[in-house]
Amino acid sequence: MNRPRRSKLVLLAIFCSFFTPVVWADGETQPGRDPKQPVDESYTAKMKKYTTEPFFTSPLVNYLPASKNVPTPEAVLGDVAGAPGILPYAEDVYKYMRMLEKTSPRVKVFSIGKTEEGREMIAVAISSEENLKKLDENRAKLGKLADPRTLKMNDAEADRVVTQAIPVYYITGTIHSPETGAPTALMELAYRLSVDESTYVREIRDGIITLITPVVEVDGRDRMVDLYKWHLAHPKEFYPPLVYWGKYVAHDNNRDAMGVTLKLTENVLNTYVQWNAQVLHDLHESVPYLYDNTIGDGPYNAWIDPILADEWQMIGARNVADMTKFGMPGVFAHGDFDTWSPGYLMFIAALHNGISRLYETFGNGGADTLERTLEPEEYARTWYKQNPPLAKVMWSQRDNNNYEETGLLVSLHYFNENKRMFLKNFYVKAKRSMEKPGTEGPAAYVLPSDEVRPTLQAELLRVIEKQHVELSRITSPVTVALPVKKEKKTNKTEEKKDAKKDEKPEPTSKTFPAGSYVIRMDQPYSRVADALLDHQYWSPEDPQKTPYDDTGWTFGELYGVQVTRVTDTKILQSPMERVSELPASGGVKGEGAIFAIENHAEPALAALRYRLKGADMQAAEESFEAGGKKFAAGTILVKGVERAQLDGATKDLGLQAIAMSAAPSVKSHPLRAARILLLHSWLGTQTEGWWRLALDKLQVPYDYASTQTIASTRDLREKYDVILFPPVGWGGSLNNIVNGLPTEWGNPLPWQNTPETPNLVGQNDATVDIRPGLGWDGVAKVQKFVNDGGVLLTVMDTSQFAAGIGITIGVSSSNAEKMKIAGSVVGTRVVDGASPIAYGYGEKVPAYCDNGPVFSLSSIAGSRRRRKLGPEMGERPTGRGTKDDPDFAVGRQGMEAPDEPEMEIWQNPNVTDEQRYNNSRVIPPAMRARVVLRYADAKELLISGLVEGGGEIAQHPAVVDAPFGKGHVVMFSINPVWRGETQGTYSLVLNTVMNFDSLNAGRKNDEK
């Protein structure tokens, strides 16, 4: 509709709004202060002073209303929010929020839990006095919309609640610690929401509850403030990057919404769900000036309700429109963030029937005012960025706070104006989640009670429980129909016939034993369980060529447990009971002083080994029978322990021990509580952080030290049995691991606790200077450690490092050229089940791979085997006869060529007689690499996610045991320990640890 008069009026209204707020007939309140309410003049003047351009503010934040009782952020900060040089600790932010609570009846502060290092997390509720008085009553109303079963799915009832309930808009700040602006912006926002009497803000306050967690990563925030203070005290020096954020991980703290392994995720998730909030809006800082990536880019997560995708569009577009009207440049939506992975904190809302939102604003990594020059792609105008950021500007923390607060205020206001629609959507999304079995399906996911890995099954079920999903168990066996797979059309009819010959007919039904776990999809939070347990497919043809994060995550596969996606709705009518607590199934059975524990690659076995340090534990190297029961190789035999003690430990851990009167006669070797060093580089600590978290959860003890300490350790082997060297991540090349950062200029970059920096170290590591690397003396020490019988376990880039320093005889490592495996679940196969590293695994092991290095084997020193390319090799040459006839030479007898053994790509290449003749370069068979796991064939490589050009890595070794001197280097191309999501492959690491001095068990050397 063309309404020129109206739009002129709007413009006029904006310019005049500083003095006269206008209320339009259609309810669209114009932003601007209440002329009757006095302004805090000195605060307002300072805000203006710190704002570097007049267009970096808006009519919503270019003034601060004055209040007689309620203190402004200046009371704690000593200056205004966003002032240069000021970054408050979390404690100061809380202090201010609690001052607000004390002085205003419109603010309430709630403690929502602690971090790993024991710091408090809070949520601040701001709304009208009346709304805050009936919080519980309102929560109950929202709870009805959140769980339509309470309304008997009655839409008319829901409509009635929708008109009465006050929605909750939850804002979370500073999950990423170097992104520093949010806490002060949120302090000031809380002040504005509680005191501003303008119509615009009053509508927000009366209409909705704003819930704020000003600091999500509290441990990291305090470290960041330390660093910034260090920088202020040493203005001319470089200051260290934030090496540690939280105790375990850095940037990845925003990838934990699936596995919920970090406290911050758990606390925000519980808060979100307990408040029955409609929105979760997470604040970040890495893009100029405000990127509302709520809409983002495709592909969208396939499990969200399309209603949510529409809500993203509505809110995002309106957000950009309002701020563009204020004349603020560089506000846009869309961009290159894809909304596929549900691992982001905001996605807690997306998969719990709410609305996920995320801002990227612009920041200087501290509170300095800096001249910032953008990259051309940042300031270029695009279809979705019609008013792009400027190429070069002075930028201040105040500018950041202006953008952040303006964006939030227009969002809150728009949300309030449309709250009935959003509340109804909240209900409809919950209802549609419950209707899932009858619509898109499935009906349920079932985890059978005869699972051979009950402890891993329990771990997976605990994740589902943490996501507030209800679990049930069937009380008697249930048979369900399985979906019939449609045959794919193919032109290669012959191939199809061939394939059909060996195929068994697909089963058409499946029976689950009594006690099997059922995750029903007719419950309000079915969506999150579905997203975690389903398979993912990212097409190589997808227009999105740069996936933002992992493309596959199927939890059942990565936990190594059976999960069946059941579409037959009959399962829902079967008798079942709700599970309130997962039953413990461990303990000792039978009589006798020798105990056998079956090995199914459960990480709990390692926990048991370390818990019962004094016990004699042996690993059976072969299968055996005892008491009429068959035990597989890898079974653990325990003696020298009190039955009661073992019973207690196994009950705790969920493991079953079987007592026997006599030790079975089977070849065995000791299973050790090896002394572990977890080695890290100061280049990056995040990826190894997931390893620390996994070991800590299992209570497997380890020393933690940096590459810098290796050179000065007198004798590594004397102190340690195993060195775990997890991936370094960004910058983890051989060069950087050894040489570190340049030390030829600049100053040392300390990571130490000092009076200036009391929080830096926390429970992690310290150094006087993070720059030096392992050094060449350190390389020699690592080499000596392995040579003396130690085991070095390397993963991805550290495998490249081990190959680079020459301690992986016969194994070379290179990067794939064109392959794209972007954080996917891939198939691997056990090649050598007799290797202790493979104990407990079946033939197929699903694993996490992120463009892992390609390992190649050689039996001759200095050469490297490559796959033979092209079909012509080995075929007959041009000559007489038919294709299958032997060739002939005229004038002599023919001679049959000796058979060349066919070697697979994961096998050590055959050494020919010619190669053996007087050849000192042949690697002795006992020193050749032993492949434990290989990647699956190309067509079976993809389980979940994106695999493009997988032929480069297909069939190549995925886990190799390379002997060196008296020790071993165990190299991983997959990453077995990742984001708490890959518990099924943890035992590849733990087996290596416990069998460190018996890795050659079951080894068969090549004949020649």
Ligand SMILES: [Zn+2]
């Ligand atoms: Zn961020």
